[in-house]
Amino acid sequence: MNKFTEDDLKKELETKEYEYGFYTDIESETFPVGLNEDIVRAISKKKEEPEWMTEWRLEAFRIWSEMEEPDWANVNYPKPDFQNISYYSAPNKKPKYDSLDEVDPELLDTFKKLGISLDEQKKLAGVAVDVVMDSVSVTTTFKKTLAEKGIIFCSISEAIKEHPELVKKYLGTVVPQKDNFYAALNSAVFSDGSFCYIPKGVRCPMELSTYFRINQAGTGQFERTLVVADEDSYVSYLEGCTAPMRDENQLHAAVVELIALDDAEIKYSTVQNWFPGNKDGKGGVFNFVTKRGLCEKNAKISWTQVETGSAVTWKYPSCILKGDHSVGEFYSIAVTNNFQQADTGTKMIHLGKNTKSTIISKGISAGKSQNSYRGLVQVNGRAENARNFSQCDSLLMGNECGAHTFPYIEAKNKTAKIEHEATTSKIGEDQIFYCNQRGIDTEKAIALIVNGFSKEVLNKLPMEFAVEAQKLLEISLEGSVG
């Protein structure tokens, strides 16, 4: 048997192609490139939005026009030309579907290739899925079942029309328009996204899920997700994404806002698998995402992410622990390969008393990629007895990649207890030797070790998603995961 060495693994990793890189030939309606007030108005008009929404977008556009693109992240990329992107693209045939049978069969094929065969999942997993393709929500399944419980799960454009009072009340409260460059851009041009409202005391009976896909060339995807969990409710929300293989870079700038009112709990899981570019670093998606959650009293927000895609990732899912006794969690696996660059992490802002946060971040870098963890733990003066535990581990494969850790820790209260630890290592020869000795070949041993390394995070994913995440890890590091 040929010995499978780390070099072999590296080679395999380099040559491994993106499996979701197909392009679905669906006629779509795409706006001319460029961005100005008229485009913003046109998007709003297209979505048949009320006046207040148009104004809100225009305000965001004005703020954005005066902002500069941030460059503090540890990533290098050609700055996107914001006037050379089409800000709206929708699959053309867009009738309202009542059941899956009416959906364009080609679209269904797309989903099959993605491995999220809707009907299958519907039956087996009982997951309600909202699919966003080129920023327009295509299908929402299980709507009726959810409606019985009073849960609202629909596209955000639908929510703006049908539940304006909720959208108006919560949109932009956690991520205001002026929050940052990409959030402002998103606020101005977001074309669709998901909206979810869980009423008081309701425990959402199934996982809610959104699938994002960029299909059209030369478009940017800007979706906006708003999840509101009313008092004493619970929801688990999943999000997945893919894009076709293209030579050019595509832009994805999303905003996700979570609001957990008193005693509510939101679990938000992401499997991000945008096209990472080919092995020479050409093409790929620029993923600039603002995700933030607000916790009221006794509330809990838990972010879990598996980041395997995107050429450049710039993403910091955060928790504002405003209410007393609130809890924030962040579990992340970021895998970078070839020329991928990831600068990701979290912010935990402790404002309330007895607030707790946990950060577990695992970075795996291979090829010529750069993987950075950037996190902030802030304990404000009034946050008595705040508690934080952070752990950031990095695994390096090959000597051309890099792993970086930039934790910011700010404590203004003497009762704060903060622990941060980080390690960087490679797969130990002794570990592999130990496995070999027990009859496990090197390939399996590497798989075992990588799996073990990410276990703490994988365990946090909902069952349905854990399988998919495992699969993604396999794709990203194939040859290593058995």
Added chain:
Amino acid sequence: MELKDKLISSFFAFEEQVDVNSEVHNIRSEAMKNFEVSGFPSRKDEDWKYTSLKSILKEDYSIFPKKEDAIEYKDVKKYFIHDIDAYTIVFIDGIYSSHLSQTTHDKIDACLMSSALTKDKYKPVIEKYFNKIAPKNSLNSLNTAFSREGAFINIPKNTVADKPIQILNFSTGNESALMLQPRNLVVVGENAHVQIIERHQSLTDNAVLTNAVTEIYADKRAMVDYYKIQNDHANASLIDNTYVEQQGESNCSVHTFSFGGKLTRNNLQFFQKGEHIDSTMKGVTIIEDKQHVDHNTLVHHIEPNCESHQDYKGIYDDKSVGVFNGKVLVEKEAQKTNAFQSNNNILVSDKATINSKPQLEIFADDVACSHGCTIGQLDEDAMFYLKSRGIPAKEARALLMYAFANNVLSSVKIPELQKRVNKLIANKLNVSLGFDL
């Protein structure tokens, strides 16, 4: 007049006092140009995110103090580590004081930067080492532009300095506000050993701003121990820039004890230019009132098989602010690097703040790097244990704080200095334990 403009115009006056035709002066003029462009750092710079120089830059500092010799040994005796025999280099308001100093040229050079910069004898050393590792940032450039005086220590190959060397910088307060810019150069040859203790001390409450630059070169197998004691008056601010370049198998440690001063910023950087190098940087910070101490460290691992250890402890009371910004940078070639970084903090008061940013940037795969950072309180159980044995709360707290800082203290290699630092800590915590720890 803004301090920056004042410094720029003072440079012309400075040029009249020094030999403008020397090569060193080219370096100075170059540095001045650099400073004119960059100015003082602001909080917009990532490295200065948590430390603002605004409050200390607004004073009207005089740049050239008058000569002052009125200090008697008995007035400043307490600042010397006098129970050991040591070479001493004393500066008063930035000017060398020969009657307080004991320099040497016997086997080793422990003398003055001014003579090193002007005498032909030292020309090769200056050419080779002066201003070579200090990054050309604004504060270093400012110091380089006005570099004239400081300590010059040159330990030749295969020589062990027979006594530790003390560098003391006193400011008399004869001026209402004074800016000092000492420039030190330490060159330690192959297999040579040296121990250095440095202190900045103002004798009155008048404002002082010291912007010091120290460059340390450790050749192969050299051993350098550098200790910094910072326990100054409430109006004295210090920006200490220390840069260490190490060759193969050398061993270099820098200990920083920060107990006082208005604002203290320590920029400490190690550059490892050979294999099997050991670099250690440790610090204890105990501050109160509105004091501000900022440790900004960097270890640059360039070659394989090296180690670095960082251990910083801080205890913050009242409205004090502590900053730790440590960075470990491991280059692609630096395989088998072991780098450890640890930063532990205790906040004693509700108003105290700690900002910690321990960073790792790693480009090599076969390394073991870790960092840890904690912010917490004294263990309630340990306090109870001590109190139940009749130790009053204040003393018990002090004992636990000693224990907390002990890791750093125990690696001080000069016993008398260790004792002195223990005493300083006891004073700082306002207890007398009746025994030495």
